[in-house]
Amino acid sequence: MKLALIGVGMIGGSVAAALRRAGAIDRAVGFDADPKAARRGVDLGVLDAAAASVEEAVREADLVVLAVPVGAMREVMAAAAKALPAHAIVTDVGSTKLSVIEAARAALGAASSFSIRRFVPGHPIAGRELPGVEHADAELFRGRLYVCTPIGETNAEARASVESLWRRIGAQVVTMDPAEHDRVFAAVSHLPHLLAFALVARIASEPDGERKLGFAGAGFRDFTRIAASSPAMWRDVCLANRAALSEELRGYRALLDELQRVVDAGDAAALEATFELASRTRRRHARTFDAE
Amino acid sequence: MKLALIGVGMIGGSVAAALRRAGAIDRAVGFDADPKAARRGVDLGVLDAAAASVEEAVREADLVVLAVPVGAMREVMAAAAKALPAHAIVTDVGSTKLSVIEAARAALGAASSFSIRRFVPGHPIAGRELPGVEHADAELFRGRLYVCTPIGETNAEARASVESLWRRIGAQVVTMDPAEHDRVFAAVSHLPHLLAFALVARIASEPDGERKLGFAGAGFRDFTRIAASSPAMWRDVCLANRAALSEELRGYRALLDELQRVVDAGDAAALEATFELASRTRRRHARTFDAE
Numbered sequence: 001m002k003l004a005l006i007g008v009g010m011i012g013g014s015v016a017a018a019l020r021r022a023g024a025i026d027r028a029v030g031f032d033a034d035p036k037a038a039r040r041g042v043d044l045g046v047l048d049a050a051a052a053s054v055e056e057a058v059r060e061a062d063l064v065v066l067a068v069p070v071g072a073m074r075e076v077m078a079a080a081a082k083a084l085p086a087h088a089i090v091t092d093v094g095s096t097k098l099s100v101i102e103a104a105r106a107a108l109g110a111a112s113s114f115s116i117r118r119f120v121p122g123h124p125i126a127g128r129e130l131p132g133v134e135h136a137d138a139e140l141f142r143g144r145l146y147v148c149t150p151i152g153e154t155n156a157e158a159r160a161s162v163e164s165l166w167r168r169i170g171a172q173v174v175t176m177d178p179a180e181h182d183r184v185f186a187a188v189s190h191l192p193h194l195l196a197f198a199l200v201a202r203i204a205s206e207p208d209g210e211r212k213l214g215f216a217g218a219g220f221r222d223f224t225r226i227a228a229s230s231p232a233m234w235r236d237v238c239l240a241n242r243a244a245l246s247e248e249l250r251g252y253r254a255l256l257d258e259l260q261r262v263v264d265a266g267d268a269a270a271l272e273a274t275f276e277l278a279s280r281t282r283r284r285h286a287r288t289f290d291a292e
Numbered sequence: 293m294k295l296a297l298i299g300v301g302m303i304g305g306s307v308a309a310a311l312r313r314a315g316a317i318d319r320a321v322g323f324d325a326d327p328k329a330a331r332r333g334v335d336l337g338v339l340d341a342a343a344a345s346v347e348e349a350v351r352e353a354d355l356v357v358l359a360v361p362v363g364a365m366r367e368v369m370a371a372a373a374k375a376l377p378a379h380a381i382v383t384d385v386g387s388t389k390l391s392v393i394e395a396a397r398a399a400l401g402a403a404s405s406f407s408i409r410r411f412v413p414g415h416p417i418a419g420r421e422l423p424g425v426e427h428a429d430a431e432l433f434r435g436r437l438y439v440c441t442p443i444g445e446t447n448a449e450a451r452a453s454v455e456s457l458w459r460r461i462g463a464q465v466v467t468m469d470p471a472e473h474d475r476v477f478a479a480v481s482h483l484p485h486l487l488a489f490a491l492v493a494r495i496a497s498e499p500d501g502e503r504k505l506g507f508a509g510a511g512f513r514d515f516t517r518i519a520a521s522s523p524a525m526w527r528d529v530c531l532a533n534r535a536a537l538s539e540e541l542r543g544y545r546a547l548l549d550e551l552q553r554v555v556d557a558g559d560a561a562a563l564e565a566t567f568e569l570a571s572r573t574r575r576r577h578a579r580t581f582d583a584e
Contacts, residue, residue, distance in 0.1 A: 200570035231567035275523035278492035282520040
């Protein structure tokens with residue numbers, strides 16, 4: 001099977017490396033908007049060849065993996081649509097699904113030789129803060145969730161092929177409605193990123209910010225680890241999932257408004273009730289997280 | 293030197309274990325409101341004896357370490373004041389300083405035999421999520437900061453003794469004004485705890501909360517690790533440092549109000565500017581945190 005990888009970063013590189021290690025592909029061609037990234041992929045043995053364009057990369061592919069930031073999906077899909085073989089399967093690894101599906105309907109749906117029925121949207125729940133194909137890891141997906149979010153058009157054979165590949169590289173496959181996916185990940189991923197970015201940005205913008213950061217301990221370190229993530233990627237994710245994120249943020253702000261009243265009033269019982277619910281819940285889930 | 297440890301938990305137990313390993317004490321007596329905790333401290337070899345009351349614990353002490361939740365400081369200080377030897381030094385490890393100092397002025401300042409001049413307030417920046425003396429660690433403070441926040445009354449000899457003990461157990465000693473301490477830790481510790489508790493409590497209170505948590509990944513795990521902390525301890529900390537926390541929370545809420553407008557308006561540049569400032573700052577400090 002020939003793989004075309006569009007977007008040669010940490011996630012995309014890990015997919016290619018994992019598929020190769022599993023013996024699922026016999027050739028991998030990559031394209032990245034940054035030609036150095038694709039060449040690094042070749043140098044690292046993750047790719048067999050670097051393509052000069054999306055069209056060149058997908059021309060002979062059996063499987064196309066779109067691993068670009070979600071804000072760039074529509075553009076690469078439009079380029080791919082011009083050259084995709086009719087038998088190819090196209091899948092993506094984007095962190096938001098409704099926006100990617102909308103892009104696919106518009107760009108891939110307009111392709112003359114390719115059918116949207118062969119597009120399988122999905123999202124592997126795995127990552128590292130370190131960007132770039134040099135941090136690709138063939139074992140990244142082992143034991144992690146792969147959320148498949150097929151649309152009405154997706155045909156069963158294409159979906160089964162994609163799910164089977166994720167299982168071969170160690171992922172646990174679950175299926176989810178794309179709209180539910182976006183609501184769930186707005187709550188457990190996109191909002192936490194925005195909150196962590198906001199906390200660090202706020203401290204950094206204060207005159208004594210550097211002094212404050214000098215006293216930060218392990219709790220701050222863990223809470224803000226995701227604030228080191230790529231600003232461009234997360235800008236894209238937050239805007240691509242704007243509707244669901246906006247609703248989560250609104251609900252969270254309402255709770256903070258309430259907690260401000262509780263703190264100002266010195267209402268120990270109300271504060272403890274919120275902390276207690278959180279602590280009990282987080283401890284109950286500790287094993288789930290540690291298993292990762 | 294005889295140590296009286298008031299509050300036999302993870303932090304207090306670590307102080308006693310570290311002082312013993314350093315050869316700085318030859319006897320450690322502990323009191324805890326929960327008699328089982330003090331007995332566990334004896335069983336674990338952290339303490340030589342469990343006292344039945346604060347008064348009994350401090351009666352023959354050269355050094356008294358107060359390691360109870362900040363909300364309980366005033367009560368244990370009032371009890372200690374009845375029995376403290378005149379030569380003893382009293383120090384605390386509370387996460388807030390103005391409230392503890394206010395309690396000390398009221399309770400220790402009223403003691404007949406003991407002078408407030410021998411009270412040295414301080415705060416070691418180290419911890420683990422796991423509570424209880426069974427998680428005490430003699431190496432917990434090695435390479436960590438100890439923030440000494442002496443007051444006008446504190447005499448130089450008492451302060452030097454306490455700082456010297458922290459150095460002997462591996463901590464790096466810094467001095468800070470108590471009011472500045474409370475502002476700094478409201479920003480880098482107390483607010484993040486409140487935000488993490490709030491996020492988990494919000495998800496837990498939703499009908500589909502458990503389903504959402506089932507999809508949480510490594511980012512959520514790290515962001516919410518501090519939400520597993522003790523609800524009672526953090527209720528106390530947040531209320532003890534209410535003025536500074538209230539101000540930090542107000543400022544953070546104003547930034548979230550702004551980010552809600554930015555997300556709703558789809559303002560990519562403004563969103564990226566905030567994320568970029570945060571990411572740059574967090575990456576620059578990554579080495580500081582990792583060194584911990």
